[in-house]
Amino acid sequence: MRKTPSGHPLSFFPVVVSLCFTPLCSSSTAASPSTTTPDHNMATKVAVITGSNKGIGLAIVRALCKQFQGDIYLTARDVGRGQEAVQSLASEGLKPMFHQLDINDPNSITTAAAYFKDKYGGVDVLVNNAGIAFKTADDAPFAVQAEVTLKTNFFATRDMLTHFLPLIKAGGRVVNVSSFVGSSTLNKCSPALQQRFRSEDISEDELVGLMQQFVDKTKKGEHKEGGWPQTAYGVSKTGLTTLSMIQARRLSKERPNDGILLNACCPGWVRTDMAGPKATKSPDEGAVTPVYLALLPPGATEPHGKFVSEKQVQPW
Numbered sequence: 001m002r003k004t005p006s007g008h009p010l011s012f013f014p015v016v017v018s019l020c021f022t023p024l025c026s027s028s029t030a031a032s033p034s035t036t037t038p039d040h041n042m043a044t045k046v047a048v049i050t051g052s053n054k055g056i057g058l059a060i061v062r063a064l065c066k067q068f069q070g071d072i073y074l075t076a077r078d079v080g081r082g083q084e085a086v087q088s089l090a091s092e093g094l095k096p097m098f099h100q101l102d103i104n105d106p107n108s109i110t111t112a113a114a115y116f117k118d119k120y121g122g123v124d125v126l127v128n129n130a131g132i133a134f135k136t137a138d139d140a141p142f143a144v145q146a147e148v149t150l151k152t153n154f155f156a157t158r159d160m161l162t163h164f165l166p167l168i169k170a171g172g173r174v175v176n177v178s179s180f181v182g183s184s185t186l187n188k189c190s191p192a193l194q195q196r197f198r199s200e201d202i203s204e205d206e207l208v209g210l211m212q213q214f215v216d217k218t219k220k221g222e223h224k225e226g227g228w229p230q231t232a233y234g235v236s237k238t239g240l241t242t243l244s245m246i247q248a249r250r251l252s253k254e255r256p257n258d259g260i261l262l263n264a265c266c267p268g269w270v271r272t273d274m275a276g277p278k279a280t281k282s283p284d285e286g287a288v289t290p291v292y293l294a295l296l297p298p299g300a301t302e303p304h305g306k307f308v309s310e311k312q313v314q315p316w
Helices: 055-067 079-090 106-120 142-167 180-186 191-197 204-220 232-254 288-294
Strands: 046-049 071-074 123-128 168-177 261-266 307-309 312-314
Touching: 046 055, 046 106, 055 071, 055 079, 055 123, 055 288, 071 079, 106 142, 123 142, 123 288, 142 168, 142 204, 142 232, 168 232, 168 288, 180 232, 180 307, 191 204, 204 232, 232 261, 232 307, 261 288, 288 307
Parallel strands: 046 071, 046 123, 123 168, 168 261, 261 307
Antiparallel strands: 307 312
């Protein structure tokens, strides 16, 4: 039986889908940045999709392979599963590339960032899709669910953004796959928390503090008294959407002439290992909005710093 980092046994330990990076025809070992010689790839556009060996992530890679003019990197923390996914798309006539990356491993993130900086001079499209969710019937203590879920969905995704945002090229697109559950969870928070999450002046440090506060309060059983609802997944996505808005504002301030657009989105209720077989959308249908945001045309100025569902900006 798997155990959480805290040592608690889990009847269901959610599968974390993460990142990978190696050329399609290479060996299973990712190319080392130190052995990569800068070449024509500096002029080649590149898209990176985290957690993309299955589900929505794989569907996003499939769509981008058909629509994006450049190299597309399918990513997964497990090399074997990632390369199997690459081969499955190759059988469809598509040619994604692959490079290992586990977003829960800081060293994996920094290695990947160095690879893309060295080989391509940066990244044109980043889709942060990797995420986890506990099944409803899971009997793991709520505090464990909160810590494990926020570790990947918020803190690890933030680590990705911390290392990759400086690499986003002018005209780049960043898409954070969030959820409508984050929006509904926000409405269940206390008025004081809602005010902060919706504030134009909330800082990233303040947001990180609030996310950690939620985890800490669950360990004491005090989260409800603190104004938090009983949903770890929902809080993680509330945090991710808010983080997207904060970082979009920062991009507008610090790189006003670069035309980078960063948004959070909801793919919808999609038939995946996470959401189950009763969901209403296929993975390819779930990929529509993330791909739309990833391919916003050159010169577009919006949406930016928004929460988007069904290709439409949603209230927050």
